[in-house]
Amino acid sequence: SSELTQDPAVSVALGQTVRITCQGDSLRSYYASWYQQKPGQAPVLVIYGKNNRPSGIPDRFSGSSSGNTASLTITGAQAEDEADYYCNSRDSSGSVFGGGTKLTVL
């Protein structure tokens, strides 16, 4: 099965822009989806497909992809965006998650 690689931790100043990346061979063939998980809570889908946001997700969240890298961008990060973020993609067996990125909002 394939793997997706994420930076373990990223920080951003309040109101600034941050990009969280995800690398893997499967991303050359499939779009990533992105999940936000806060402590003690279930994950929440924030981006899927080319750059789609489920209803209720703020438009400061956006997604992009190039080659084997998918990115989640938060434009104007808020304190409530502090969380773990996981990318996900299809692969030959079914699906694979990245290891997660802990986002700290300073």
Place this chain on the structure above:
Amino acid sequence: EVQLVESGGGLVQPGRSLRLSCAASGFTFDDYAMHWVRQAPGKGLEWVSGISWNSGSTGYADSVKGRFTISRDNAKNSLYLQMNSLRAEDTALYYCAKDNMGVPTYYFDYWGQGTLVTVSS
């Protein structure tokens, strides 16, 4: 309102079996593929298994293939995971997750709160 409620977790000895259930409501269950995703304590997410709307297609992570079986009962709006030959490394919070299509796209748009499985002697 979409609701997914998992049950069936608990403490089980290595080598034994356990069956998880997920009761779905708030949407037309038999229109959507469904999945199980797990999270070991303090660790990341791991996709475990998925099933299409009509049970015609199933898939498993390599780590559980041959030991776990996913199934669904559309008449009961329920998803199941039969887990056999359990190992310590199967210890995790098991989430039920809804796909956004009838065949798996692996876009998990709703999640339950999870049921904890602990495998230990």
